[in-house]
Amino acid sequence: MGQPVIIQIENIFYPIIATVGVPANLVTIVILSRGIYGLSKCITRYLVAMAVADLLVLVFAVILYQINEAYFQYSILSYTPICSLNIALSFAFIDCSVWLTVAFTFDRFVAICCQKLRTKYCTEKTAAVVIAVVCSLAVLENVPIYFMFEPRKVIDNVPWFCYVKSGFYSSNMWGAFLWLETILTPFAPFILILLLNALTIRHIVLANRVRRGLRRNNKGENHNDAEMNNRRKSMILLLAISGSFILFWMITFISYMCALFTDAQFTETNYNDPFTIMELSGYMLRSLSCCINTFIYAVSQSKFRDELKNMIKRPLAAITCLFK
Template identity: 65%
Template sequence: MTIVVLFRGNCGLSKCITRYLLGMAVADLLVLIFGVVMSEIMDSYFPFSFLNYTPICSVNIALLFMSIDWSVWLTVAFTFDRFVAICHQTFSKKYCTEKTAAVVITVVCSFSVIENAPFNFIFEPREIINDVPWYCCIKPSFYTLTIWIAFTCFEIILTPFLPFLLILLLNVQTIRHIVQANRVRRGLRGKNNSEDQHDPEVENRRKSIVLLLTISASFMILWAVIFVMFIFVNFTDAQLTETNYNAPFTIMEQTGYMLRYLSSCTNTFIYAVSQSKFREQLKNLITSPVTIIINLFKSVK
């Protein structure tokens, strides 16, 4: 529904912002499909479906990580776009365009596919039943071979360490610029703080930053456990995907995965809370089938 509402383009947002939000919504939906439906639900309730064949399982995991990287880096791209629009308005006329947004989304998606292709080669069958390989288990060589260790470090730096730092840095700079701009505008207008609340320019700045900060803050909070988990993996003997669900690290790991999936569910609610026109369009989308049915009955009578 979020994708449909954003695609219709009646939310009062610029085409550039709409492109980024639409790309993030698609990426989040893919995370839920490959991570929750294809992995968690299918594994729990349909343990011997064809999706659990090792070759298909490994492709599904690669697509899951591709979707996660796509979602994360589109959040970074959106944060950078708003940083440019607010802090560098001269450059924003060239950068903050629908065309640039489309190019950035395409590059991020393409790089995510290429970057996560090696995940197809790090798994081996967990079980072999009647000569058929089932499920995915990480190969022991993944933890010892230099090339895989380097790949793991690259992946961890790329997601989530670097996005964390970039989003934090860009938001700090954006907030600082808005505070300074509002202070200058207040001085030029010669009004007090209560009157500033009715300043249309100040209100527009506040509205533009609410969406940015809520999306960025949600990402950082819900990814915090994964962030800590990767630190543990690099500085302790802990290993990922252990099956002992009573171990503290495994509990933290599974909690981190749950919150990471939750991060892909929150953006719709963020849009609804921060954007009145989005709420209006969502309401119209929900009620329009009912309205059509009522009108149909009226016409029949």
């Protein structure tokens, strides 16, 4: 009997995502680390950290777990202690990626809406501290996940693969942990990002109305308003990044809510079950979100596009010279 359709899709989808996403994030890290004109060091810190977190998600959650499970069963990565560690690290890096998006959104909210706090908070040093705290807490929060699994098979006294412990869903302690995990990721980030974006957009719209009114009264002033253009660019970048997060995490968010308020369970093996299909589809979209920011920068930042073109042209030019 052939594999279920959702598994066949996964086996094609994840290698493609890894092939595209890993180079894309590496290129993003290199370009952003060099500095792009028009982006502050504070913004650059967050964008680089987000790219690193996305890269680590692709390495641990996609390559070392999903692709290994599909194509390299009974490798050393399928040994239960290593498998459990890999899953715990995958969740930790996913939380890093999510909460760095929240931190970036909050930084842009402060920069645009809170002028008094802006000079103290929106600095490279503060960004570094926030990134370190977010990543440290994400790792600590996911330590219990390592102890959540038991071997799926034991062959010659060697435990293989990871299977959620049989008492997980009936345990009050694990139930509380699942609630906490769901609240922290993705429920709270959803609410915070939507709220911060709404407040930021409202502030920009009101501020632009005031500036337009003042400019109409000053007829001799040049109508090329640099401040309004900067606000527009900041809003486009902010909404593109946070909007893509909301879009690609929506199905995972819904599946988490279903697991909490119904009898649905994660990691079911019935691949014809609608909840299982929704859960696995959400994981695929969540992985896709880890390689989408590169394309957002390429569309919204002209300097990023120019640097990307240069990085592509240099090796091509070197290859051309070899054949001349």
